Amino acid sequence: MKITAVETVLLANPRIDPDACDSAQDDVLVRVHTDEGLVGVAEVDAPPGMIRAIIEAPSSHNYSYGLRDILVGEDPRDVECLWDRMYEATWMAGRRGLTINAIGAVDIALWDILGRSRGQPLHALLGGAVRPHVVPYASLLLHGTTPAEVAADLERRVRFCVEAGFRAVKLEVVAQTFADDAAVVDAARRARAVLGPQRDLLLDVGYRWRDAKQALAVARRLEPHDPFLLETPLPPDDLAGHARLARWSPIRIAAGEFQTTRFEFLDLMDRGGLDVVQPDVPRAGGLTECLRIARLARDRGVLVVPHAWKTPLTTAAAVHLAAVTANCPFVEYLPPDLHASALTRELVREGPFAQSGTIPLPSGPGLGVVLDEGAVHRYTQA
Numbered sequence: 001m002k003i004t005a006v007e008t009v010l011l012a013n014p015r016i017d018p019d020a021c022d023s024a025q026d027d028v029l030v031r032v033h034t035d036e037g038l039v040g041v042a043e044v045d046a047p048p049g050m051i052r053a054i055i056e057a058p059s060s061h062n063y064s065y066g067l068r069d070i071l072v073g074e075d076p077r078d079v080e081c082l083w084d085r086m087y088e089a090t091w092m093a094g095r096r097g098l099t100i101n102a103i104g105a106v107d108i109a110l111w112d113i114l115g116r117s118r119g120q121p122l123h124a125l126l127g128g129a130v131r132p133h134v135v136p137y138a139s140l141l142l143h144g145t146t147p148a149e150v151a152a153d154l155e156r157r158v159r160f161c162v163e164a165g166f167r168a169v170k171l172e173v174v175a176q177t178f179a180d181d182a183a184v185v186d187a188a189r190r191a192r193a194v195l196g197p198q199r200d201l202l203l204d205v206g207y208r209w210r211d212a213k214q215a216l217a218v219a220r221r222l223e224p225h226d227p228f229l230l231e232t233p234l235p236p237d238d239l240a241g242h243a244r245l246a247r248w249s250p251i252r253i254a255a256g257e258f259q260t261t262r263f264e265f266l267d268l269m270d271r272g273g274l275d276v277v278q279p280d281v282p283r284a285g286g287l288t289e290c291l292r293i294a295r296l297a298r299d300r301g302v303l304v305v306p307h308a309w310k311t312p313l314t315t316a317a318a319v320h321l322a323a324v325t326a327n328c329p330f331v332e333y334l335p336p337d338l339h340a341s342a343l344t345r346e347l348v349r350e351g352p353f354a355q356s357g358t359i360p361l362p363s364g365p366g367l368g369v370v371l372d373e374g375a376v377h378r379y380t381q382a
Helices: 048-056 067-071 079-088 097-118 147-164 181-195 212-225 239-248 261-271 286-299 312-323 342-346 373-379
Strands: 003-012 026-034 039-043 136-141 168-172 200-204 227-231 252-255 331-333 348-350
Touching: 003 048, 003 067, 003 373, 026 048, 026 097, 039 097, 039 312, 048 067, 048 097, 067 079, 067 097, 079 097, 079 286, 097 286, 136 147, 136 200, 147 168, 147 181, 168 181, 181 200, 181 212, 212 227, 212 239, 239 252, 239 261, 261 286, 286 312, 312 331, 312 348, 342 373
Parallel strands: 136 168, 136 331, 168 200, 200 227, 227 252
Antiparallel strands: 003 026, 026 039
């Protein structure tokens, strides 16, 4: 089997709000085609046009290849070998950031082909499932123009999740919606009152603080509401601040949505002292690299909770990773009934959807996802 083409399809909602805290408004599909008719598909949460440029760029020299030039003519089933080739052949412009995001999408599409070629779900090829299902947390972006409207929206969304059977809920208590620390603490109080003591509450504060001491002060105020973790409290490169905060915080400190490759995650764990790492599977480098990250985390007693704010394509990759990762208690999940993005609601026809608080492991070959080609057509951009 040989790769014949690598295709990128740019997608977007009919209306994009550049000020919205929602990267699921647009998308890039990556399709890897083969001479045997098998097609692998993936996406990545990164600027779509930039990902297309990295994949389709003409090669310049031995450390500056376009990904398509590396892949066409190769056997797509040599997944890990191709990951290493893409990484090394893009050293000049790569090693981190957008180039790894593009490699991650391609990597997942290659795994999808391998699974389809063998008629097996990816978790069977990644080492075997260690659990019968995956537990999602419902990730909630709140809306409202006044504190009263935000509070009402919070209670409505959390109550919906309780009634739907979710075992865990995460609030996006970001600065665009919550003006001060008191509002963050009050949001946690309101959510806990609806959730009760048996369900888990996660909090994403969206890089809210610039000082570990301020973050620690708020973490102590949040402790009575028993959050499972506090996500992205500090700027992503403040490893020393993360280490100080993680040492003294009564709540687990989590980060990693923007980090790429096991090397950056080693920094988060060994220098930043995190309790929880959150690789976004395509963005961090794909399933090949995230397996390495998960093993490194396991060896350090660190939890893995994949970030998956996009469509069910990314959720599927996170579910397969979680299925084979013993130190992975949750995956992020966007309940379609609560999410504004048409892409999140409509792009996938068959995939990993939550049922009564869990996500059953995919049984179909590869990712186990079937796209709605009508939605692809509706939202394709020139």
